[in-house]
Amino acid sequence: MTELFVLIEHRKGEIRDISFELLTCAKKIAEKENLNVTALLLGSKTDQIIDKIKNYAHKIYLFDDPVFENFNSEIYQKNLSDIIKKESPLLTLIGHTAFGMDLCPALATELNIPFSTDCLNLTFEDKKLKVTRQMFDGKLNTHEILRENPSYIITIRAGSFPAVEGNFNAEIVKLSPKETTEPEYRKFVEYIEAAIGDVDITKSDVVIGIGRGIREQENLEMIEELAASIGGVVGCSRPIVDADWLPKDRQVGSSGKIVKPKLYIAIGISGAFQHVMGMKNSDTIIAINKDPNAPIFNEADYGIVDDLMKVVPILKEKILEMK
Amino acid sequence: MDIIVCIKRVPQTAEAEVSIDSTGKSIQKDRLTFDMNESDTYALEEAVLLKEKFEGNITVLSLGYPDTDDTLRIALAKGADNAIRIKAENFENPDAFQTAQILKSVIKTINFDIILTGCIATDDAYSQIGVTLAELLEIPHAALVIKVDANEQRTHVHRELEEGLIEHLDIKLPALLTILTGINEPRYASLIAIRRAAKKEIQQLGKENIELEDLVINSVIEELYVPPVTKQVEILTGSPSETATKLAGIVKEKGLI
Numbered sequence: 001m002t003e004l005f006v007l008i009e010h011r012k013g014e015i016r017d018i019s020f021e022l023l024t025c026a027k028k029i030a031e032k033e034n035l036n037v038t039a040l041l042l043g044s045k046t047d048q049i050i051d052k053i054k055n056y057a058h059k060i061y062l063f064d065d066p067v068f069e070n071f072n073s074e075i076y077q078k079n080l081s082d083i084i085k086k087e088s089p090l091l092t093l094i095g096h097t098a099f100g101m102d103l104c105p106a107l108a109t110e111l112n113i114p115f116s117t118d119c120l121n122l123t124f125e126d127k128k129l130k131v132t133r134q135m136f137d138g139k140l141n142t143h144e145i146l147r148e149n150p151s152y153i154i155t156i157r158a159g160s161f162p163a164v165e166g167n168f169n170a171e172i173v174k175l176s177p178k179e180t181t182e183p184e185y186r187k188f189v190e191y192i193e194a195a196i197g198d199v200d201i202t203k204s205d206v207v208i209g210i211g212r213g214i215r216e217q218e219n220l221e222m223i224e225e226l227a228a229s230i231g232g233v234v235g236c237s238r239p240i241v242d243a244d245w246l247p248k249d250r251q252v253g254s255s256g257k258i259v260k261p262k263l264y265i266a267i268g269i270s271g272a273f274q275h276v277m278g279m280k281n282s283d284t285i286i287a288i289n290k291d292p293n294a295p296i297f298n299e300a301d302y303g304i305v306d307d308l309m310k311v312v313p314i315l316k317e318k319i320l321e322m323k
Numbered sequence: 324m325d326i327i328v329c330i331k332r333v334p335q336t337a338e339a340e341v342s343i344d345s346t347g348k349s350i351q352k353d354r355l356t357f358d359m360n361e362s363d364t365y366a367l368e369e370a371v372l373l374k375e376k377f378e379g380n381i382t383v384l385s386l387g388y389p390d391t392d393d394t395l396r397i398a399l400a401k402g403a404d405n406a407i408r409i410k411a412e413n414f415e416n417p418d419a420f421q422t423a424q425i426l427k428s429v430i431k432t433i434n435f436d437i438i439l440t441g442c443i444a445t446d447d448a449y450s451q452i453g454v455t456l457a458e459l460l461e462i463p464h465a466a467l468v469i470k471v472d473a474n475e476q477r478t479h480v481h482r483e484l485e486e487g488l489i490e491h492l493d494i495k496l497p498a499l500l501t502i503l504t505g506i507n508e509p510r511y512a513s514l515i516a517i518r519r520a521a522k523k524e525i526q527q528l529g530k531e532n533i534e535l536e537d538l539v540i541n542s543v544i545e546e547l548y549v550p551p552v553t554k555q556v557e558i559l560t561g562s563p564s565e566t567a568t569k570l571a572g573i574v575k576e577k578g579l580i
Contacts, residue, residue: 098490106454135448142544242504311570318570
């Protein structure tokens, strides 16, 4: 049977959630296209990970070696290109993560396999692979058709396929890795943990998130006052940290903090998916933005389409009045 | 240290309304402003910082239409030494992969120690070109770089992973790095520098000037469309005073004040 490969992602010995999402996506496609789901697990001391994924796949290809403990795209690429060449799966799914972005384009280019990145969905239509993606700061979606080929590689955006456990009982096939020496031209040195700051935004019931829309650093004061009136903390999207207006530990999003407060107020945030990943599970989401088509309104429960400079000061006054 | 920076001129859509044009495959561009792609400005600044430390030459390279010359001139004003525009009008809607192929054909004629690119273009958002280009050139790479600490032979880099975790790598040069926003503070070009850059020549490369290999297109856009609504938002209407009052009422109702 034709194969559908899923690359399992793990870090510091823990499987990452994207792996279950990829396997869920794979099952959906496999049922429709009559494919065999094979998880590719390159790791070391993998018993725990195998336990967690064995219901999600028909088969697990296990490459067990200490060199796979930490991610190095070069060594992953050498082993993956070998197995993909040998088995020519119809599709290989990789997460659109820091790991996948570093690996997929090089792997697919080496193999001369058509690929697409950051896909939200994919379907085969008349043997052609059609993917759904987003462009222009997430404001528009696209359908794209890939060059016809017996094999494809796709990276999938996190959160696109909520994990649903399968009822497989994967056969585990141990394979000997082709390459287990880390190349001297790219060496993993260490992981460095994020510094711990004075405010932990993940512990607050109310988070006010600010983005590019606040325009000037001096407008931060107005936001701090709003946060004080409601007893919340100020978080932000990436551009605010890039501009050094707030420290990195205030960043909400996939490369920052994941927050789940009772109330999240997004002010001047357009809603790039990296930010949304960090706040979409908040109980109530309010968005204030002047662009009615800003993607953040697709995540919000309540919205105000207006100039934040006009709304925020009045909002603070009204909250203080109602207290 | 010789550095190549690949840049792209893109519409600035983060804070603007975006609408689809009559072809259904692109956007209406007349009311948008265009500028250097955001992460590319950080890549350029990192190149200038490296040049300040090691001396050498910075070449900025872009596949773009004639108006890309304006963006390349800004790069010259900020510290690049040479600028090359590959004429996009000579190619038919290249995708990210084909763009990488075209860039490779030009780069292989230039000496370099490091290639820097932005980690993502805000228009098509593939995050493909840098890593693809490295593979085509058969040099090592690192994507999503937030710190560069180089010497003449190698560079230590920090890659930003999820949830603020950093991966520290040691890479041999020549190499390609895709640069994240926030790695540095991009400088503004001074008026004098802009005036001086206005007189500099921008090398224009047409298809006939480039030794191209077989070009491949991996993906073709079939249609653009407005993302479907997944969650029904309740938009509060009225004057700022009215909407703010309604909002404060909702916050109170939820027991948060």
